[in-house]
Amino acid sequence: MSIAVRIAIRYLLAKKSRNIINIIAWISVIGVMIGAFGLLIVLSVFNGLHDLVGSLYGSFDPDLKVTPRTGKVFSTDSINYEGLVRIEGVDALTEALEDHTLFRFGKRQVPGLVLGVDDNFNKVSSIDSIIVEGESSLRDNVFNKGILGYALADQLGYRLNFVTPLMLYTPERTKKINPARPDQAFTSSYINPSGIFMVNQIDYDANYVIIHIDQARQMLSYDTTIVSWLGIKLSDPLAGNGVKEEVKKTLGENFLVQNREEQHETFYKMMAMEKLIAYLILSFILLIAIFNVISTLSMLIFEKRHSISTLRSMGADRKLINRIFLTEGWLISLAGAGAGLGLGLLAIWLQQTFGLIRFSGEGTFIVEYYPVILRWRDVLLVFVTVSVTGFLAAWYPVRSIVNRYYTELQKE
Structure with missing residues (x-):
């Protein structure tokens, strides 16, 4: 584990001087978690509907x-x-x-x-x-x-x-x-x-x-x-x-x-387009949640502004300090992504096993409960989406705020 990662984890888990910073950090994690959870669930529901309709056509159509x-x-x-x-x-x-x-x-x-x-x-x-x-x-x-x-x-x-x-x-x-x-x-x-x-x-x-x-x-x-x-x-x-x-x-x-x-090319293309649109909409919502990381990271950098001086005195250059806080912001996004994906996997298993969410109107639908199918490429897609957007959300405040503090220290 690199020194930047070790310091970032220590900063993230350390007790803050103001409790509001901890609360805002948790809000950011929960926001990302809900976004990742919703994205995985919606993609899995589309998978279930795709396979359900495919099975209906399959009873009549040849391979x-x-x-x-x-x-x-x-x-x-x-x-x-x-x-x-x-x-x-x-x-x-x-x-x-x-x-x-x-x-x-x-x-x-x-x-x-x-x-x-x-x-x-x-x-x-x-x-x-x-x-x-x-x-x-x-x-x-x-x-x-x-x-x-x-x-x-x-x-x-x-x-x-x-x-x-x-x-x-x-x-x-x-x-x-x-x-x-x-x-x-x-x-x-x-x-x-x-x-x-x-x-x-x-x-x-x-x-x-x-x-x-x-x-x-x-x-x-x-x-x-x-x-x-x-x-x-x-x-x-x-x-x-x-x-x-x-x-x-x-x-x-x-x-x-x-x-x-x-x-049935037209139908399946329409299903694929609907899934893509749902992914883009939920990714945009997830992006809004991830941008809470900007405010959280800004406060965390402010909390550790004196540590920047200490690190600089110990020989840390601007690149290393940027990497430390960039990793810290990224860890917030990954923590939310991990929690959201974990809850999503649990919810999908419960729905497949027990059919918790059922259609209203008994006996009037093809299936009794919402079909969901987990595909691991969707899990990877959600994780990559959160990782990339989380990195981009952390990059701006780190580059802007850390560089400002570092420049002020050089002038002293």
Whole structure:
């Protein structure tokens, strides 16, 4: 430990001639502590919300999604399908065909999207985990079946115990619209829904009906090789970037390969921007709290002005004296940062373990209590933020006041 640090610690802990100096020093430490605590908590809440929404999308979306860069559909014969299946890390592959459809039940009509999937869809997604009523059956030997989003079912007024089927009307791709008979430009089909799913995301729950891909191809007049996208299930999601690059090499430049965050790029960018803005706002508040260190350090330097003379007489130069008081001011910030981070870690653990802060309105939210997730890079970020701002806050009073005292001593 350097002599500057040892002297700074001694000055900081030593009894002051006026008790008000101790009080102001403690106020500075507490202010920094509250700022660091709040910053860590807010960042952890954003982490929790990010992962919560990611888990909701993950129950429906594949780990990797392959779509054509141009056009709505492509043929599986145009790609190296077998090579795609043999890529190490690819656990399962599903084909999907998606298009706009008008749903009708009784007198109610709702536009939406029909998603035709094959038998591997259950392996690639977690659709079974979000079935809230019925089952995830898409066909049997007699009827075409399907799964409705719960909000769409509510708009249509449909219930699984109804005998009347759900009608689907899809525009004919190969026919021109006759203004006199626009109804002839649609092909009709029906399903007997077997289940209702709930992703808790209105984009899915209010728009999608999942059917078997064979029925979707028949409705849309496509042959058996046409798909809108391919879904890939990874053996190890943590190694997704490596598999993604292999998939891109196998498919070539004409296809877009997206992970789950890239599939909802706008939403995740918005979440990242909100987190950044929250960090900047709280950092500004923390900066205001840290500037209390200026007044504290000014009084501490005034308290030790006679010691400056003693140190100078013992051979300490101006640089060493500056370093002593700069370290003392920095220690005040670090003490507050350490206490704030410690309390923040404790609060996060208590919230994760016991769910102390809960949402009001029991049963109306996806989760019962606020989700928080600790990431150590956030702890490091808060510590660095406090350290840098604390150093800058201490630098000005040290340079200004200590230099003035030192110059006065030289004139004596």
